[in-house]
Amino acid sequence: MSDDKLRIDFLKACLSKLGLLVSKEVNLIPSLSALHISSLHNIEASQVFKDLKEDMTTEDGDDFLKAENDTFLIEKQDVQLSLTSLASSLPAISSDREGGATADQLASGVGDKNIDYNKIVKRLIFHESRWPGSMETPHFNHDLFYSNLVEYQDESGSGAEEFGKVIMYGEVLTSTNTILEKYV
Amino acid sequence: MTDSAIIKEPWTASCALLVFPGGADLGYCRSLNGKGNDRISQYVRRGGAYLGFCAGGYYGSQKCEFEVGDKKMEVIGRRELAFFPGICRGCAFKGFVYQSEAGARAAEILIEKESFGALETPESFKSYYNGGGVFVDAAKYKAQGVEILASYAEKTDVDGGEDGKQAAVVYCKVGDGCAILTGPHPE
Numbered sequence: 001m002s003d004d005k006l007r008i009d010f011l012k013a014c015l016s017k018l019g020l021l022v023s024k025e026v027n028l029i030p031s032l033s034a035l036h037i038s039s040l041h042n043i044e045a046s047q048v049f050k051d052l053k054e055d056m057t058t059e060d061g062d063d064f065l066k067a068e069n070d071t072f073l074i075e076k077q078d079v080q081l082s083l084t085s086l087a088s089s090l091p092a093i094s095s096d097r098e099g100g101a102t103a104d105q106l107a108s109g110v111g112d113k114n115i116d117y118n119k120i121v122k123r124l125i126f127h128e129s130r131w132p133g134s135m136e137t138p139h140f141n142h143d144l145f146y147s148n149l150v151e152y153q154d155e156s157g158s159g160a161e162e163f164g165k166v167i168m169y170g171e172v173l174t175s176t177n178t179i180l181e182k183y184v
Numbered sequence: 185m186t187d188s189a190i191i192k193e194p195w196t197a198s199c200a201l202l203v204f205p206g207g208a209d210l211g212y213c214r215s216l217n218g219k220g221n222d223r224i225s226q227y228v229r230r231g232g233a234y235l236g237f238c239a240g241g242y243y244g245s246q247k248c249e250f251e252v253g254d255k256k257m258e259v260i261g262r263r264e265l266a267f268f269p270g271i272c273r274g275c276a277f278k279g280f281v282y283q284s285e286a287g288a289r290a291a292e293i294l295i296e297k298e299s300f301g302a303l304e305t306p307e308s309f310k311s312y313y314n315g316g317g318v319f320v321d322a323a324k325y326k327a328q329g330v331e332i333l334a335s336y337a338e339k340t341d342v343d344g345g346e347d348g349k350q351a352a353v354v355y356c357k358v359g360d361g362c363a364i365l366t367g368p369h370p371e
Contacts, residue, residue, distance in 0.1 A: 006309035010295060011370050013305045014333065017355055018233040018362055020200060 033171040034123035035072070035179075036132045040146055040165045046128045048166060049074075065124065069178035072124040077132070117174045132169070139171050187215035196227040204240025206314070206369060208282065210259060212243045221264040229359030234267060238316040241365035244356075245272035245319065251280070267356045267363035269325055274317030276340040276352070276367050288314040291368050292337035293352055299331040308337065309370075316367030319354045321345035329357025333364065 012022045039045040056063045056074060063074035125132075131142035149164045173179065189195065202224065204212065216224070228234050236244040242259075246266035250259040251274070274280075279287030291313035295305050318340050322332050324347075334353040336344075344350035353366045 003310045006306040007311060007370055009304070009306050010293075010309055010334070013300050013303045014235070014353070014355075014364050014370070015201075016303050017300065017333070018201060018235065018364055020233065 030172045032117070032120060032122065032174065034075075034125050035168055035170040035173070036125050036127060036137060037166070037168045038127040038131045038142060039167070040149060042128055042130065044166045045126055049076075049126045049128065064121070067179075069118055070174070071121050073121050075123055075125045077125055077127045077129065077136075118178075120174075122174070122179070137169060137171065140169050142169070187220060190216060190223060191219050196223065196230075196232065199227065199232060201233045201235055202227065204234070204236040204243055205371075206238035206240065206316075209239040209243035209248060209263070212239065213261075213263070217264060225265055225358075228267065228361040228363060231360040233361055234265075234358075234363035236267075236363065236365045237369055237371055238314070238366065241268075241319075241367055242272045242274065242317055244268060244363055244365045245270065245317075247271040248317075249273040250317065251275060257282075267358050268319055268322070268330065268354055268365050269328055269356075270322065270330075271320040272317040272365070272367070273320050273342045273344070274367065275315050276318050276336055276342060276344075276350070277313060277338075278341045280315035285314065288312065291352075293334045293368060293370070294337050295334045296332050299333050299355065311368040311370045313368040316352075316369070318342055318344040318367055319351040319365065321347070322351035322354050323347055323349050325356075331355045336367070 015022050037045050037048060039048070052065060052074075056065050058064070065072040065074055125136075131146060132140075134141065145164075145167070152164075153161060185195070224234070234244060236242075242248040242250060243263055244265050245263055245268040247262050247270070248259055249271050251257040252260060257280075275287065277287065277289060277291065279289075281287055290310040292308060293311045294308045297305055297307070318336065319332075320343070322330055322345070324345070331354065332349065332351045333355050334351075336350040336352045340350050352368055353364065353370070356363045356365065
């Protein structure tokens with residue numbers, strides 16, 4: 001529908017008028033990335049994994065965590081992805097995508113506007129031996145985060161022993177409202 | 185965002201745009217009147233941006249006049265945010281039924297290119313419409329920083345004001361920030 005482009009152009013102009021920076025790209029929905037759980041001493045991430053293990057189910061050799069709204073495919077860093085599980089959960093895969101054991105982002109559903117993000121399986125990667133590196137999370141420097149955290153904790157009086165020790169990072173998410181348990 | 189998040193959590197510092205979608209503005213009033221609106225208002229005045237679609241448009245105006253005369257659906261009242269310093273009156277086009285597409289249509293919207301200055305915009309487009317309002321006498325508030333961004337091409341079922349302009353989308357300067365309110369759903 002040609003009107004759709006006109007509508008989008010109007011919306012872009014409105015957003016610019018509000019002072020926002022509007023991207024020139026036509027395809028606006030970025031692909032979902034994986035969620036990375038890491039922790040300051042790595043052992044805490046292992047503990048989170050252990051705590052969640054009893055809620056996990058196993059299908060075809062893969063571990064899944066089925067929550068109220070989202071289903072997560074559990075992965076451990078450096079372990080080969082199960083491509084079958086991923087393939088069955090993706091809306092559309094471009095044919096020239098590299099086989100991505102290290103690729104962080106799933107193929108974007110560019111051709112399909114009506115993706116139900118609730119149904120897409122989200123990758124949840126546990127980092128139990130080292131923090132994610134720049135290949136895995138190019139937009140977030142875990143080394144820098146944790147070194148700053150240690151500095152902050154060392155500051156006397158900061159009282160920040162628990163804060164930031166375990167983090168879950170995702171470059172492109174659906175909604176933290178549905179992924180995270182609000183009242184814990 | 186949940187209403188308690190708006191009231192309690194520190195979102196204002198890193199928020200580029202606060203969007204209020206369609207639905208029913210009474211719901212917004214119920215949970216956000218008082219503390220919630222104080223925070224939203226302050227956020228916008230200090231340089232933030234608000235974008236209200238349909239119900240969000242009524243909610244961001246000084247007064248909401250919805251389906252006046254229909255005892256079942258009528259909603260009339262002042263609104264705290266008052267980013268648009270006038271009345272948002274609806275439905276621009278009759279037939280609205282909550283949670284239904286009964287009154288929905290593709291409304292022709294004419295864009296006020298002047299209001300966008302150097303920004304490129306089309307002349308007009310068709311927008312999904314369902315229950316939104318007209319910003320009454322929007323042209324009168326120019327001195328207060330209100331600009332009409334678009335108007336309804338077809339004659340609306342409610343009175344859009346004295347000058348005959350039927351403002352469908354308005355831009356309002358609010359302190360150091362700004363708001364855009366819409367009647368139709370360009371999103």
